[in-house]
Amino acid sequence: MKLAEFITEIAIYGLIISLMIHHFCFQSFKVMTRSMEATLIGDPNCGDRILVKKYAYEFKKPKRWEAIVFFYPHNNQQIFIKRLIGLPGEKVHIRNGEIYINNILARKPSSVVNQLLYPVYQPQQPFKENWQYSEKWQIDKQQYSINTNKLEWCKYKHVVTNRYEPINNRRFFHRQQYAYPVGGGLRVGEIRFAIRFKMRSDTGSIRLELREGEYRFLCTIDTAQAGQLHKYIGEDDTKKQSVHFKANWQKNSWHSLVFSNIDDLVTLEIDSKEVAKLDYSQKQQQAQRITFDTAFRWGVSGSFELENAQLWRDIYYISKRDFFGGLTSFEVPNHHYFALGDNPPNSRDSKDWxxxxxxxxxxxxxxxxxxxxxxxxxxxxxxxxxxxxxxxxxxxxxxxxxxxxAPFIPQSYIIGRAALVFWPITRGKIIY
Missing domain, CATH: 2.30.30 (SH3 type barrels.)
Incomplete structure (x- = not known):
């Protein structure tokens, strides 16, 4: 066989194989809009390029919270990517930023939560501009120290700024208020706070307090390694729910702390180990109405060194029919699905179609x-x-x-599951 014929044959076989892979296995798409930020960055010129597993649903059905790629039901010349929320036969409710399925709160898997968290305060932002604290605190960029016999608090200011700034090597619209810019001063009380600390004294304690609507959560950890997590209603000091736990830390050693309130579940992690959990979820009918009172603060007593405070907020689902915490419901027919974007105010999706x-x-x-x-x-x-x-x-x-x-996606319109971002390389990641 001549060399030219051999090369031609290899090229033909390669083309056939690539076409088969493209048709049956994988296909690449560019994200064109902001509807999936911050999971995916969309832009007509430099948006994320994603790889889609076209065979993902050949042998199994789509699952809730997966990012799916599909033909737009009302114009099959357009291709959308959204996160799957409602399955066939389910009743989907959007209430107070949460998703309820058949009257039960739908909690996100931890991998999805981590991808949806939106940075509110990060170490590259000025500490003094974002936190209120007394003169007893010694602040040096992202390192903080204090020596006090009484509790001293640092409270987040809820500074509202509208500007573009780099967050995690990306540039997108960053609003330091907890909420999406949906109007009315609406704030998101589901947050995650992280910090590193080292206790230098023999006695002392750390406290974390979060207010979400009518609820107030207070977590206390002392040097005896005993901890308490309580839920209150408003300013009433009557404990409505309580959890007691043990926290293992060592004097003069650095430890990490993560305090979260996500999907009506308050958790505390120390050194990546969950030590406390308080579940306050309710059925949709009993779920609290939203209020505009949200606050977070953390404080210590004793002698401590701390560093790298960080604050994120969870996604807050909204419907344009009702910005202010009301109820929007959808009944998904058989062989259809209901999907929403990860950036609700800037996503045209099932809630709007x-x-x-x-x-x-x-x-x-x-x-x-x-x-x-x-x-x-x-x-x-x-x-x-x-x-x-x-x-x-x-x-x-x-x-x-x-x-x-007409909010639903026919099963036959689903192309596949978004698997990963492969370009730009700096934003490469698996999509959950």
């Missing part, structure tokens, strides 16, 4: 997706085949437009 139908005077109707409705002699929309249409007014009935919610 509607189907439009235009009625002609001659009795014909056309289904489509709203594009815009300018004032003038025509109405514009995109039909279900992806074609833009201009309809003259004189051809339409007086009540020419019908709208109805």
């Amino acid at each position: 509607q189907r439009f139908c235009f009625f002609y005077k001659n009795g014909i109707s056309i289904e489509g997706d709203q594009k815009n409705f300018p004032h003038g002699k025509t109405r514009k929309f995109t039909d279900i085949y992806g074609f833009d249409r201009d309809i003259p007014h004189e051809n339409l009935l007086e009540n020419y437009l019908s709208r109805q919610d």
Whole structure:
């Protein structure tokens, strides 16, 4: 066989194999919008490039919280990526930023939580501008020390700034208020706080206090390595729930501490080991109404060195129908799914989708997706085949437009599961 024929044959086989892999196994996509930030960075020019497992659902059904890629149900020329929330036959509720499935709170797996956490305060930000504290604290960039006989607090200020700044080697809109910018001063009380500490005295304690709506959580750890975690209602000192635990730390040794309130579950970790857990979840009907009182503070008594305080907030799901903690519900039909973006205020997803139908005077109707409705002699929309249409007014009935919610994704429209970010290399990661 001649060399040219051999090379040609190899090229043909390689092309066939690559086409088969592309068709049956994997396909790459570029993320074009911000709807999945901060999990995925979207931009028409430099958005994340992801690899999609097209065979992921050939032998198993999609699972909740997976990031799926699919054809937009109302224009199959468009491809979307969202996080799967509701499965066939389920009733999905959005209430107070949480997802309830059939009246039960849907908790996210830890891998998904870690990917959805949004940085509120990170070490590269100025400590003095973001925390309130007394003169007894000695602050040197991200190292803090104190020697006191009484409890001294550091309280987060809720500084609100609207600016772009680098967070974890990325640039995206960063708002230091706990909430997404949804208006009304709404704040997210589900947070995670992390810090490193070293106790220098023989006696002392660490306290952490979080307020979320009407609830107040207080965690105390003392030098006897005994700890308590309590839930209160408002300023009432009557304990509504309590957890007692042991915390193992050594004097003059550095330890890490992580305090979280995620999905109605308060946890405390010391040196990456969970030592306390308080579950205060309720059924959807009893879930608290949102209030605008959210605060977090941490404090110590004794002699301590501390460093690298960090604060994140959890995702807060909203519906444009009700910004302020109300209830929005959807019943998922068989063979369909319900999906939401990881950046709710900037995501057009199942909570917003509607189907439009235009009625002609001659009795014909056309289904489509709203594009815009300018004032003038025509109405514009995109039909279900992806074609833009201009309809003259004189051809339409007086009540020419019908709208109805159409939030669900047919199973046949799902392309596959988003597996990983492969470009840019600096943002490469597995997608959970």
